Amino acid sequence: MNQSAITDAPPPTSVSHRESKREKTRLSLIRHARRLTAERGLGGFTIDELCTQVGVSRRTFFNYFASKDDAVIGAALGESWATYATDFCNTSTHPRLLDALTALLTQTMRTMLRDEHTPQHMMELFVSEPSLFARMKELTNQRHRELAALIREREGLDDGDGFAEVIAETLSHVAVHTFFEFTHRSCETGVALHEASPDLHMAVFEEAFRTKLTYLSRLFQQ
Template identity: 40%
Template sequence: MTNSASEENCGLRERKRIATKLAIITAARSLTAAHGVNGFTVEELCERVGISRRTFFNYFAAKEDAILGSPADEIPADLAERFIAGGTKSDPGSLSPSLLADFVDFAVALMDRMAISREEMTALKEAVAAEPRLLEKVLHGSREAAAAMAALLTAREGLPAEDPRIQATLTLFGCLTERAGPAFFERENARAYRTILTETVTALQQLFAAAAPLPGVSPPALAPTPSTSSKDLP
């Protein structure tokens, strides 16, 4: 078997693995929205997806893990690649000018691909909120989501994850989605997710544009500085 054929088979297996995992997550969330966390069994979930119990436990240790899912696995490869490619034209060591606009497109595309309706998401949130034991898993999922986004940012911008600009961007993006998501899933909401997210982004842009520079802080201070040896010190 040639290397290209082997790589193609590996790629196909990986795509099938991701598709199966997402099918399990989608079914688990749909069943939770309809029946609550305790309203269905792993066997019923497997029947819905068309897999065996053994296959289920190859992906998840428990039903609750399937309900919450894995944020890193829920980012489609094509969307990740498109987002990363948007930073290729930026100057080395600086943030790309289109970063904020590209993030809005990325977040909207993710929302558009969600295999769950607004009504199901609302029911899912209510069901999960009624289960205190899931709180730690939710927090762990939030950390995973932040790590996945940080990996995308570092790949796109060519800056280390600990760079203050990457950390600030990560915090900002998290705040934007944490505000836009609940607003979009409100039962009475009729506005598009892009409209809600763009409204918040525009407000932040106006805030930063109107703000005076902070005293004693200049952009070069955020740039990476070369290491200093003892002989360079006065």
């Protein structure tokens, strides 16, 4: 091997460190945006105030999010179904389409439950700020189109094949419905789940989501 190639190569840990730092900044923006929204309302603080609390510039904020709404929801720029395209389209990892879709959708839901804000906190924010619901609907429609494109790619379907659109819309609806159902349920289960870690919340959500998909799969076995 050429010695200069070895010398010029970046340290193996440089990329992972950069990604780790970027993820830390993104989570901090989400966390502070949610806290400020809970305390003051979405219109009660500016992006500049949010950036000051996080310790980043306004320009940095817009490298991560398109708006305050997106920061509260946790919908970062560049974060789409396409991010997980390689794993999703790898049929050796998930031979069945249903398993691949389950893994993809649960991974996406993790972005909404990756800090100390529980599903109950998230629901309270959505109820108090209707614009968040409107933005979530826009993002959901966008994700439908992206997911349908991934399904067509994985299954080798033509653009005119409606199977991908129907499956994308159905599974996305089940995921969102499970999230909000789980949110209401977590509000009623007492202090234990309310104070549980994001990992526990995600485990409970995944179990509920997989159960719904099992029910749905029975439709195609009749």
